Amino acid sequence: MTPHSGEVTLDYLWMLRPKAQLSSVLEITPQWLEARGIKGLLLDLDNTLVPYKFKGEPPEELIAWVKSLEAAGIRVFLVSNARRKRLKAWSAKLGVEGIGLAGKPWFGIRKGLKQLGLPPSQVAMVGDQVFTDVLGGNLAGAYTILVTPISQNELDYTRLVRRLERLILKL
Ligand SMILES: [Mg+2]
Structure with a gap:
Protein backbone atom coordinates (compact mmCIF):
# COMPACT_ATOMS: atom_id res chain seq x y z
CA MET A 1 0.00 0.00 0.00
CA THR A 2 1.44 3.37 -0.97
CA PRO A 3 0.71 6.40 1.15
CA HIS A 4 -1.40 9.13 -0.41
CA SER A 5 0.70 12.04 -1.60
CA GLY A 6 0.94 14.72 1.02
CA GLU A 7 0.08 12.28 3.82
CA VAL A 8 2.07 12.90 6.96
CA THR A 9 4.01 9.83 7.91
CA LEU A 10 4.25 9.00 11.60
CA ASP A 11 6.84 6.25 11.13
CA TYR A 12 9.41 8.04 13.26
CA LEU A 13 7.16 7.75 16.30
CA TRP A 14 8.64 4.34 17.16
CA MET A 15 11.51 6.31 18.70
CA LEU A 16 9.17 7.85 21.23
CA ARG A 17 7.17 4.77 22.07
CA PRO A 18 8.05 2.74 25.14
CA LYS A 19 8.00 -1.05 24.79
CA ALA A 20 6.25 -1.26 28.14
CA GLN A 21 4.40 1.13 30.42
CA LEU A 22 4.25 0.42 34.14
CA SER A 23 2.97 2.42 37.10
CA SER A 24 6.12 1.87 39.20
CA VAL A 25 9.60 0.37 38.97
CA LEU A 26 8.53 -2.02 41.72
CA GLU A 27 6.51 -3.89 39.08
CA ILE A 28 9.78 -4.87 37.38
CA THR A 29 10.65 -8.26 38.85
CA PRO A 30 13.45 -10.67 37.91
CA GLN A 31 10.77 -12.97 36.40
CA TRP A 32 9.34 -10.14 34.29
CA LEU A 33 12.83 -9.34 33.00
CA GLU A 34 13.75 -12.96 32.36
CA ALA A 35 10.64 -13.42 30.22
CA ARG A 36 11.91 -10.57 28.02
CA GLY A 37 15.58 -11.61 27.90
CA ILE A 38 16.69 -8.56 29.88
CA LYS A 39 19.82 -8.89 32.03
CA GLY A 40 20.55 -5.27 32.89
CA LEU A 41 18.69 -2.07 33.75
CA LEU A 42 19.66 1.53 33.16
CA LEU A 43 17.67 3.53 35.69
CA ASP A 44 16.65 7.15 35.62
CA LEU A 45 16.70 8.73 39.10
CA ASP A 46 14.30 11.67 39.45
CA ASN A 47 10.62 10.79 39.41
CA THR A 48 11.49 7.22 38.46
CA LEU A 49 13.12 5.99 41.68
CA VAL A 50 12.63 9.00 43.96
CA PRO A 51 10.59 12.22 43.80
CA TYR A 52 12.16 15.12 41.93
CA LYS A 53 14.42 17.14 44.28
CA PHE A 54 13.81 14.69 47.14
CA LYS A 55 16.75 14.55 49.54
CA GLY A 56 15.50 12.19 52.23
CA GLU A 57 16.08 8.52 52.75
CA PRO A 58 14.97 5.95 50.16
CA PRO A 59 11.91 3.85 51.08
CA GLU A 60 12.67 0.32 52.26
CA GLU A 61 10.69 -1.12 49.33
CA LEU A 62 13.08 0.54 46.90
CA ILE A 63 16.19 -0.81 48.63
CA SER A 80 20.54 10.63 35.25
CA ASN A 81 20.57 14.15 33.88
CA ALA A 82 20.62 15.44 37.47
CA ARG A 83 23.69 17.23 38.80
CA ARG A 84 26.62 14.97 39.58
CA LYS A 85 26.47 15.82 43.29
CA ARG A 86 22.83 14.70 43.56
CA LEU A 87 23.51 11.55 41.57
CA LYS A 88 26.48 10.70 43.78
CA ALA A 89 24.41 11.06 46.95
CA PHE A 107 25.14 10.41 25.35
CA GLY A 108 24.46 8.86 28.71
CA ILE A 109 22.74 5.72 27.61
CA ARG A 110 25.68 4.50 25.58
CA LYS A 111 27.98 5.16 28.53
CA GLY A 112 25.58 3.20 30.72
CA LEU A 113 25.53 0.27 28.30
CA LYS A 114 29.31 0.20 28.40
CA GLN A 115 29.23 0.11 32.20
CA LEU A 116 26.78 -2.79 32.22
CA GLY A 117 28.88 -4.67 29.69
CA LEU A 118 25.76 -6.03 27.99
CA PRO A 119 24.45 -5.70 24.43
CA PRO A 120 21.55 -3.21 24.09
CA SER A 121 19.17 -6.06 23.27
CA GLN A 122 19.64 -7.37 26.84
CA VAL A 123 19.18 -4.00 28.53
CA ALA A 124 16.12 -1.95 29.45
CA MET A 125 16.17 1.80 29.95
CA VAL A 126 13.68 2.66 32.69
CA GLY A 127 12.43 6.20 33.14
CA ASP A 128 9.51 8.58 33.49
CA GLN A 129 10.16 10.81 30.47
CA VAL A 130 9.52 10.09 26.81
CA PHE A 131 11.90 12.69 25.38
CA THR A 132 14.91 11.68 27.45
CA ASP A 133 14.54 8.12 28.75
CA VAL A 134 12.40 6.46 26.09
CA LEU A 135 13.90 8.31 23.12
CA GLY A 136 17.45 7.66 24.34
CA GLY A 137 16.77 4.00 25.09
CA ASN A 138 15.11 3.37 21.74
CA LEU A 139 17.88 5.13 19.79
CA ALA A 140 20.47 3.01 21.60
CA GLY A 141 18.59 -0.17 20.67
CA ALA A 142 17.57 -1.02 24.23
CA TYR A 143 14.19 -2.14 25.55
CA THR A 144 12.33 0.84 27.00
CA ILE A 145 10.08 0.99 30.05
CA LEU A 146 8.11 4.14 30.82
CA VAL A 147 6.96 4.46 34.43
CA THR A 148 4.45 6.89 35.90
CA PRO A 149 6.34 9.86 37.40
CA ILE A 150 6.42 9.70 41.21
CA SER A 151 5.93 13.38 41.94
CA GLN A 152 3.85 16.14 40.43
CA ASN A 153 6.31 18.64 41.89
CA GLU A 154 8.09 19.50 38.68
CA LEU A 155 9.52 22.38 36.77
CA ASP A 156 7.27 24.23 34.33
CA TYR A 157 9.42 22.99 31.48
CA THR A 158 8.79 19.40 32.49
CA ARG A 159 5.06 20.12 32.71
CA LEU A 160 5.12 21.32 29.12
CA VAL A 161 7.02 18.20 28.10
CA ARG A 162 4.40 16.04 29.86
CA ARG A 163 1.68 17.59 27.72
CA LEU A 169 1.26 8.49 23.36
CA LYS A 170 -2.26 9.13 22.01
CA LEU A 171 -1.11 9.09 18.37
MG1 LIG B 1 13.10 11.41 35.47
Missing part, protein backbone atom coordinates in the same frame (compact mmCIF):
# COMPACT_ATOMS: atom_id res chain seq x y z
CA ALA A 64 14.60 -4.28 48.77
CA TRP A 65 13.74 -4.04 45.06
CA VAL A 66 17.34 -3.18 44.10
CA LYS A 67 18.63 -6.07 46.25
CA SER A 68 16.17 -8.53 44.71
CA LEU A 69 17.35 -7.61 41.22
CA GLU A 70 21.00 -7.92 42.13
CA ALA A 71 20.38 -11.24 43.88
CA ALA A 72 18.86 -12.50 40.62
CA GLY A 73 21.99 -11.44 38.70
CA ILE A 74 20.39 -8.39 37.06
CA ARG A 75 22.95 -5.59 36.60
CA VAL A 76 21.76 -2.08 37.44
CA PHE A 77 23.23 1.35 36.72
CA LEU A 78 21.89 4.89 37.21
CA VAL A 79 21.80 7.21 34.20
CA TRP A 90 21.66 8.77 45.62
CA SER A 91 24.16 6.32 44.23
CA ALA A 92 25.51 5.90 47.77
CA LYS A 93 22.05 5.66 49.38
CA LEU A 94 20.86 3.03 46.91
CA GLY A 95 24.16 1.18 46.60
CA VAL A 96 23.99 1.50 42.81
CA GLU A 97 26.70 3.00 40.61
CA GLY A 98 25.76 5.64 38.07
CA ILE A 99 26.47 8.81 36.15
CA GLY A 100 24.99 12.30 36.53
CA LEU A 101 24.69 15.03 33.87
CA ALA A 102 24.32 12.10 31.52
CA GLY A 103 23.09 14.11 28.54
CA LYS A 104 20.10 11.88 27.85
CA PRO A 105 18.82 11.16 25.27
CA TRP A 106 22.10 11.55 23.38
CA LEU A 164 3.64 16.75 24.58
CA GLU A 165 4.20 13.22 25.85
CA ARG A 166 0.49 12.66 26.41
CA LEU A 167 -0.12 13.82 22.85
CA ILE A 168 2.53 11.49 21.43
Whole structure:
Protein backbone atom coordinates (compact mmCIF):
# COMPACT_ATOMS: atom_id res chain seq x y z
CA MET A 1 0.00 0.00 0.00
CA THR A 2 1.44 3.37 -0.97
CA PRO A 3 0.71 6.40 1.15
CA HIS A 4 -1.40 9.13 -0.41
CA SER A 5 0.70 12.04 -1.60
CA GLY A 6 0.94 14.72 1.02
CA GLU A 7 0.08 12.28 3.82
CA VAL A 8 2.07 12.90 6.96
CA THR A 9 4.01 9.83 7.91
CA LEU A 10 4.25 9.00 11.60
CA ASP A 11 6.84 6.25 11.13
CA TYR A 12 9.41 8.04 13.26
CA LEU A 13 7.16 7.75 16.30
CA TRP A 14 8.64 4.34 17.16
CA MET A 15 11.51 6.31 18.70
CA LEU A 16 9.17 7.85 21.23
CA ARG A 17 7.17 4.77 22.07
CA PRO A 18 8.05 2.74 25.14
CA LYS A 19 8.00 -1.05 24.79
CA ALA A 20 6.25 -1.26 28.14
CA GLN A 21 4.40 1.13 30.42
CA LEU A 22 4.25 0.42 34.14
CA SER A 23 2.97 2.42 37.10
CA SER A 24 6.12 1.87 39.20
CA VAL A 25 9.60 0.37 38.97
CA LEU A 26 8.53 -2.02 41.72
CA GLU A 27 6.51 -3.89 39.08
CA ILE A 28 9.78 -4.87 37.38
CA THR A 29 10.65 -8.26 38.85
CA PRO A 30 13.45 -10.67 37.91
CA GLN A 31 10.77 -12.97 36.40
CA TRP A 32 9.34 -10.14 34.29
CA LEU A 33 12.83 -9.34 33.00
CA GLU A 34 13.75 -12.96 32.36
CA ALA A 35 10.64 -13.42 30.22
CA ARG A 36 11.91 -10.57 28.02
CA GLY A 37 15.58 -11.61 27.90
CA ILE A 38 16.69 -8.56 29.88
CA LYS A 39 19.82 -8.89 32.03
CA GLY A 40 20.55 -5.27 32.89
CA LEU A 41 18.69 -2.07 33.75
CA LEU A 42 19.66 1.53 33.16
CA LEU A 43 17.67 3.53 35.69
CA ASP A 44 16.65 7.15 35.62
CA LEU A 45 16.70 8.73 39.10
CA ASP A 46 14.30 11.67 39.45
CA ASN A 47 10.62 10.79 39.41
CA THR A 48 11.49 7.22 38.46
CA LEU A 49 13.12 5.99 41.68
CA VAL A 50 12.63 9.00 43.96
CA PRO A 51 10.59 12.22 43.80
CA TYR A 52 12.16 15.12 41.93
CA LYS A 53 14.42 17.14 44.28
CA PHE A 54 13.81 14.69 47.14
CA LYS A 55 16.75 14.55 49.54
CA GLY A 56 15.50 12.19 52.23
CA GLU A 57 16.08 8.52 52.75
CA PRO A 58 14.97 5.95 50.16
CA PRO A 59 11.91 3.85 51.08
CA GLU A 60 12.67 0.32 52.26
CA GLU A 61 10.69 -1.12 49.33
CA LEU A 62 13.08 0.54 46.90
CA ILE A 63 16.19 -0.81 48.63
CA ALA A 64 14.60 -4.28 48.77
CA TRP A 65 13.74 -4.04 45.06
CA VAL A 66 17.34 -3.18 44.10
CA LYS A 67 18.63 -6.07 46.25
CA SER A 68 16.17 -8.53 44.71
CA LEU A 69 17.35 -7.61 41.22
CA GLU A 70 21.00 -7.92 42.13
CA ALA A 71 20.38 -11.24 43.88
CA ALA A 72 18.86 -12.50 40.62
CA GLY A 73 21.99 -11.44 38.70
CA ILE A 74 20.39 -8.39 37.06
CA ARG A 75 22.95 -5.59 36.60
CA VAL A 76 21.76 -2.08 37.44
CA PHE A 77 23.23 1.35 36.72
CA LEU A 78 21.89 4.89 37.21
CA VAL A 79 21.80 7.21 34.20
CA SER A 80 20.54 10.63 35.25
CA ASN A 81 20.57 14.15 33.88
CA ALA A 82 20.62 15.44 37.47
CA ARG A 83 23.69 17.23 38.80
CA ARG A 84 26.62 14.97 39.58
CA LYS A 85 26.47 15.82 43.29
CA ARG A 86 22.83 14.70 43.56
CA LEU A 87 23.51 11.55 41.57
CA LYS A 88 26.48 10.70 43.78
CA ALA A 89 24.41 11.06 46.95
CA TRP A 90 21.66 8.77 45.62
CA SER A 91 24.16 6.32 44.23
CA ALA A 92 25.51 5.90 47.77
CA LYS A 93 22.05 5.66 49.38
CA LEU A 94 20.86 3.03 46.91
CA GLY A 95 24.16 1.18 46.60
CA VAL A 96 23.99 1.50 42.81
CA GLU A 97 26.70 3.00 40.61
CA GLY A 98 25.76 5.64 38.07
CA ILE A 99 26.47 8.81 36.15
CA GLY A 100 24.99 12.30 36.53
CA LEU A 101 24.69 15.03 33.87
CA ALA A 102 24.32 12.10 31.52
CA GLY A 103 23.09 14.11 28.54
CA LYS A 104 20.10 11.88 27.85
CA PRO A 105 18.82 11.16 25.27
CA TRP A 106 22.10 11.55 23.38
CA PHE A 107 25.14 10.41 25.35
CA GLY A 108 24.46 8.86 28.71
CA ILE A 109 22.74 5.72 27.61
CA ARG A 110 25.68 4.50 25.58
CA LYS A 111 27.98 5.16 28.53
CA GLY A 112 25.58 3.20 30.72
CA LEU A 113 25.53 0.27 28.30
CA LYS A 114 29.31 0.20 28.40
CA GLN A 115 29.23 0.11 32.20
CA LEU A 116 26.78 -2.79 32.22
CA GLY A 117 28.88 -4.67 29.69
CA LEU A 118 25.76 -6.03 27.99
CA PRO A 119 24.45 -5.70 24.43
CA PRO A 120 21.55 -3.21 24.09
CA SER A 121 19.17 -6.06 23.27
CA GLN A 122 19.64 -7.37 26.84
CA VAL A 123 19.18 -4.00 28.53
CA ALA A 124 16.12 -1.95 29.45
CA MET A 125 16.17 1.80 29.95
CA VAL A 126 13.68 2.66 32.69
CA GLY A 127 12.43 6.20 33.14
CA ASP A 128 9.51 8.58 33.49
CA GLN A 129 10.16 10.81 30.47
CA VAL A 130 9.52 10.09 26.81
CA PHE A 131 11.90 12.69 25.38
CA THR A 132 14.91 11.68 27.45
CA ASP A 133 14.54 8.12 28.75
CA VAL A 134 12.40 6.46 26.09
CA LEU A 135 13.90 8.31 23.12
CA GLY A 136 17.45 7.66 24.34
CA GLY A 137 16.77 4.00 25.09
CA ASN A 138 15.11 3.37 21.74
CA LEU A 139 17.88 5.13 19.79
CA ALA A 140 20.47 3.01 21.60
CA GLY A 141 18.59 -0.17 20.67
CA ALA A 142 17.57 -1.02 24.23
CA TYR A 143 14.19 -2.14 25.55
CA THR A 144 12.33 0.84 27.00
CA ILE A 145 10.08 0.99 30.05
CA LEU A 146 8.11 4.14 30.82
CA VAL A 147 6.96 4.46 34.43
CA THR A 148 4.45 6.89 35.90
CA PRO A 149 6.34 9.86 37.40
CA ILE A 150 6.42 9.70 41.21
CA SER A 151 5.93 13.38 41.94
CA GLN A 152 3.85 16.14 40.43
CA ASN A 153 6.31 18.64 41.89
CA GLU A 154 8.09 19.50 38.68
CA LEU A 155 9.52 22.38 36.77
CA ASP A 156 7.27 24.23 34.33
CA TYR A 157 9.42 22.99 31.48
CA THR A 158 8.79 19.40 32.49
CA ARG A 159 5.06 20.12 32.71
CA LEU A 160 5.12 21.32 29.12
CA VAL A 161 7.02 18.20 28.10
CA ARG A 162 4.40 16.04 29.86
CA ARG A 163 1.68 17.59 27.72
CA LEU A 164 3.64 16.75 24.58
CA GLU A 165 4.20 13.22 25.85
CA ARG A 166 0.49 12.66 26.41
CA LEU A 167 -0.12 13.82 22.85
CA ILE A 168 2.53 11.49 21.43
CA LEU A 169 1.26 8.49 23.36
CA LYS A 170 -2.26 9.13 22.01
CA LEU A 171 -1.11 9.09 18.37
MG1 LIG B 1 13.10 11.41 35.47
